[in-house]
Amino acid sequence: MEWFDSFWQVYSNLVLTVGINALLALSIWLTLSCGLLAMANAAFMGIGAYTAALLTMSLGAPFAVALAGGIAAPTVVALVIGGPTLRLSGVYLAMATLGFGEVVRVLILNAESLTGGALGLNGIPQLTQWWHVLLALVGTLLILWRMRRSRIGRAFEAIKEDAVAASLMGIGVMAHKMLAFALGAAIAGLAGALNAHLTFFIGPSEFGFDRGVDILTMAILGGTGGLTGPVLGALIITLLPELLRGFRDFRTMMNGAILVLIVLFLPKGLWDPQRVRQWLGPGRR
Amino acid sequence: MLKLTTVSKHFGGLSVLQDVSFEVPSGAVFGLIGPNGAGKTTVFNLITGLLAPSGGAIELGGRSLLGVKPHEITRLGLGRTFQDIRIFKEMTLLENVVVGMHAHLSYSVPGWLFSLPGFRSDERRARDRAHELLGWVGLAAKALALADNLSYGDQRKLELARALATQPKMLLLDEPVAGMNTGEKVELMSQIGGIAKRGFTILMIEHDMRFVMGLCERIAVLNFGRIIAEGTPEQIKKNPDVIEAYLGRDDDSAAA
Numbered sequence: 001m002e003w004f005d006s007f008w009q010v011y012s013n014l015v016l017t018v019g020i021n022a023l024l025a026l027s028i029w030l031t032l033s034c035g036l037l038a039m040a041n042a043a044f045m046g047i048g049a050y051t052a053a054l055l056t057m058s059l060g061a062p063f064a065v066a067l068a069g070g071i072a073a074p075t076v077v078a079l080v081i082g083g084p085t086l087r088l089s090g091v092y093l094a095m096a097t098l099g100f101g102e103v104v105r106v107l108i109l110n111a112e113s114l115t116g117g118a119l120g121l122n123g124i125p126q127l128t129q130w131w132h133v134l135l136a137l138v139g140t141l142l143i144l145w146r147m148r149r150s151r152i153g154r155a156f157e158a159i160k161e162d163a164v165a166a167s168l169m170g171i172g173v174m175a176h177k178m179l180a181f182a183l184g185a186a187i188a189g190l191a192g193a194l195n196a197h198l199t200f201f202i203g204p205s206e207f208g209f210d211r212g213v214d215i216l217t218m219a220i221l222g223g224t225g226g227l228t229g230p231v232l233g234a235l236i237i238t239l240l241p242e243l244l245r246g247f248r249d250f251r252t253m254m255n256g257a258i259l260v261l262i263v264l265f266l267p268k269g270l271w272d273p274q275r276v277r278q279w280l281g282p283g284r285r
Numbered sequence: 286m287l288k289l290t291t292v293s294k295h296f297g298g299l300s301v302l303q304d305v306s307f308e309v310p311s312g313a314v315f316g317l318i319g320p321n322g323a324g325k326t327t328v329f330n331l332i333t334g335l336l337a338p339s340g341g342a343i344e345l346g347g348r349s350l351l352g353v354k355p356h357e358i359t360r361l362g363l364g365r366t367f368q369d370i371r372i373f374k375e376m377t378l379l380e381n382v383v384v385g386m387h388a389h390l391s392y393s394v395p396g397w398l399f400s401l402p403g404f405r406s407d408e409r410r411a412r413d414r415a416h417e418l419l420g421w422v423g424l425a426a427k428a429l430a431l432a433d434n435l436s437y438g439d440q441r442k443l444e445l446a447r448a449l450a451t452q453p454k455m456l457l458l459d460e461p462v463a464g465m466n467t468g469e470k471v472e473l474m475s476q477i478g479g480i481a482k483r484g485f486t487i488l489m490i491e492h493d494m495r496f497v498m499g500l501c502e503r504i505a506v507l508n509f510g511r512i513i514a515e516g517t518p519e520q521i522k523k524n525p526d527v528i529e530a531y532l533g534r535d536d537d538s539a540a541a
Contacts, residue, residue, distance in 0.1 A: 143398065150397035150404070151390045158373055158384045165371040168333060170359040170388035170451050 012130065016198055018238045019133035020191045025218035025230035026140055027187035032224050033153075034180035035160030036086065037094045039212045041188040043101035044074035046207030048189025049196040050108060050115055053124045056197070063127045063197065070193025071186045078185035079178065086177045089163075101212055108204040120203030121196075128198040136190055137231075144227055156180060188215075221262055223269020232271050286311040286455055286486050287332070287363075292341035294327055301327050302510045305341070309455070309503075314477075314487045316501035318494075318521075320530060323507040325490045326368055329457050333365050334358045345455070360388045364453030366444040368460045368490070374433035378424055378443055381432050382415035385450025418446040422476055438469040442476070449480070456480070458489040462496050470496060498522070506530065 008015075024041060031038040052070030055061040061069070085096045108115045115121065147153045155176050158166035167173045196202050214237065222233025240258060244251045262270065287309040294302040302324045309315040317325055330336040332343055334355040343350045350358055359365075364385075373381050390411055396404035419425045422442040427435070432443060441461060448456055461477065462470045474496055481487050481500075491497045497504060498518040505515040508530040514521060521527055 146398050146400070150392075151387050152397070154380065154384050155387055157376065158387075161373040161375060162371050164335065164355075165367070165373070166384070167355040168335075168359050168365050168451075169385045169447070170356050171384075172354075172356050 013198070014238070014242060016128065016130060016133045017195075018235055019137050020195045020198070021215075021218060021234035021238050022137055022231045023140060023187055023191035023194075024215045025222065025234040026144060026227070027184040027191065028215050029219045029224055029227070029230040030144065030184040030187065031180050032219060033148075033160060034156040034177055035089075035163065036177060036180060037090060038085075038097045038181060038184070039094050039216065040078070040081075040097035040100050041184065041215050042207045042209075042211035043104035044078065044185040044188035045192035045195070045211070045215075046104055046108060046202075046204070047074040047077055048192030049202050049207070050121070050192075051189070052193030053121050053196040053202060054114070056125055056127065057121065057123070066127075066197070067190065067193050070196075071189045074185040074189035074192075075182050078182045082178045082181045086174065086181060098209065098212065101207075101209065105204050105208050108207070115204070118204065120201055122201050124196050124200055124202065126197060126200060128194050133194055133198075136194060140187055140190075141227055141231075148227070152176070152179070217259065221259065221269060223266075223271040225268065225273045226271065229269050229271040233269070236270070286313075286346055287488065288342075288344045289328075289332075290342040290344075292328075292331060292338050292343060294324075294331060294336065294339050300510060302331075302338075305507070305510070305512055307505045307512060307515055309486060309488050311454075311486055312484065313503060314481045314501050315489070316497040316504040317488065317490050317507060318492070318497055318504060319507035324510045325507055326459060328507070329365065329459055329490065332358075332457065333363060356388075359451050359453075362452070362454035363457065364448035364451045364455070365457040366441070366448050366459055366461060368463065370437075370440045370444055372432045372435075372440055372443050372447065374431070376432055377429050378419060378432055378435070378446075379412065379415050379428045381443055381447050382418055382450045383411050385447040386411045386414065386452075389452055415446075415450060418449050419443075421449065421480065422446045423472065438465045438473075441465065442473065445476075445480075449485075453485065455486040455488065458487060458491075460490055460492065462491065462493050474500060 024045060027044070028041045048070035051073040052066040055066040055069045056063065081100055085093060085100070088096055109117055155166065155171045158169060158171060159173055159176055163173050218233035218237045219230045220233070221236065222231065223229030240255055241251065244254050247254050266272070289308070290306050292302060292305045293300070305328060317328065319325055327336065331338045332350065334350060334353055338351070345361055345363060348361065353361070373384065376384070390407050392404040392407050395401060416425055416428055419428050422445050424439060424442055424446065427439070432440070435443060445458070445461065458477070462473055465473065470493065477487065477500060489497070489501070501518060503516065504518055504521045506513050506521060506527050513526045513530060514524045516524070
């Protein structure tokens with residue numbers, strides 16, 4: 001186990017980041033599975049991160065309380081902004097939620113006395129253990145997996161395909177959209193809280209537009225047809241820059257090229273349940 | 286069962302429906318016919334809550350439907366199919382129909398989270414019922430196929446089964462045989478007749494006169510947003526206003 005110890009010493013941060021990114025990808029997958037292109041997940045992550053970090057640093061709250069706060073705060077915010085924004089659809093919803101993300105970033109930037117402004121929060125206690133991340137990821141996957149097989153998951157899918165037809169099946173469209181949005185915010189907040197207590201430092205620039213696009217890319221690249229896709233996407237987006245270290249100056253270029261190629265040739269994402277079924281079971285459709 | 290009283294609808298200055306009144310008695314098969322653009326589908330959209338009427342009253346079993354949301358109207362016992370088919374294409378036939386039972390699956394959050402017996406029996410019952418409803422429209426054999434792969438006629442039948450899954454007291458069918466060939470039409474006619482015999486009240490929009498005359502006990506005719514005639518199929522066939530609306534005036538009608 002000696003090799004493992006040395007591996008873990010170097011790479012534990014990277015492995016845990018994969019887990020946290022997987023949570024983020026799942027949070028946006030949830031809204032996508034309900035047909036919502038909501039881009040507020042980076043902001044929700046930020047709200048969760050700041051809430052949790054402030055709880056441990058300023059109030060000395062136990063880690064469990066900080067995590068709960070990191071989940072609750074973005075959920076409440078999602079419930080408030082969901083009312084007006086979820087009436088929008090398609091790119092209009094994306095624009096509104098991106099705008100909300102900017103508002104959150106600017107607020108964090110200017111609430112200096114509380115958030116430290118542009119300097120961010122330093123010296124957050126490193127309380128996140130590997131099993132915290134594992135537990136959060138496995139728990140989230142379990143809940144989402146069970147939900148997909150219930151009437152709620154079917155309602156999400158029906159809304160994604162045709163919201164009008166779904167409403168005439170007796171499905172409360174707005175309530176289900178709200179549920180997907182709020183639950184997505186809760187997962188993103190949890191990821192933010194875990195991340196804050198892993199990286200020692202958080203700043204407002206971490207939770208801006210770039211992060212939002214990153215999260216979306218993970219889900220789309222992996223494939224939104226199931227739960228495997230977002231996790232796979234998070235794994236690749238997180239590890240690819242590390243694996244390409246050898247390319248030195250060309251690293252980001254290679255990174256981009258690989259992503260473009262995947263999207264070009266596998267438009268449904270890497271993990272497309274139908275294609276995988278074809279590979280595994282020849283003879284079946 | 287369903288009663289419309291002087292319902293009107295206008296979009297801006299354009300008046301689509303004026304003083305539309307008719308009543309569908311419980312257990313009836315009622316036809317709503319009229320030339321293209323007469324406003325028939327608008328009537329359906331008003332009844333199902335997708336549009337709000339500009340004036341008048343709509344009641345289902347004595348209860349006003351004004352201001353009630355579409356999904357709540359469905360839960361009050363109104364099922365509907367669409368003229369432009371709106372099935373869930375990425376789902377199997379079975380899943381399509383099970384979605385229709387959404388409001389009638391009442392298991393709790395711990396139920397689905399931990400797959401408790403109540404959840405499992407509810408889901409099993411929903412699947413069994415879905416198989417049965419697919420059988421009613423002759424699609425039981427294709428239950429596990431993807432809905433997108435169905436023929437046009439079969440997609441309409443699937444929509445019918447899905448509407449039945451919402452456990453309606455009344456069905457609104459928007460051109461159920463549009464785009465079907467004669468054989469399919471005859472088959473669907475007997476299936477709808479069978480559904481009516483089970484006690485469902487049916488209100489249908491249809492262009493195919495043989496189909497409407499063969500199935501409906503009463504018919505209302507809509508032309509330019511107004512009801513111009515209502516009566517039994519025999520009365521409608523002989524009504525001069527109806528003949529004029531469909532075929533034009535006087536000497537031209539000899540062509541009928």
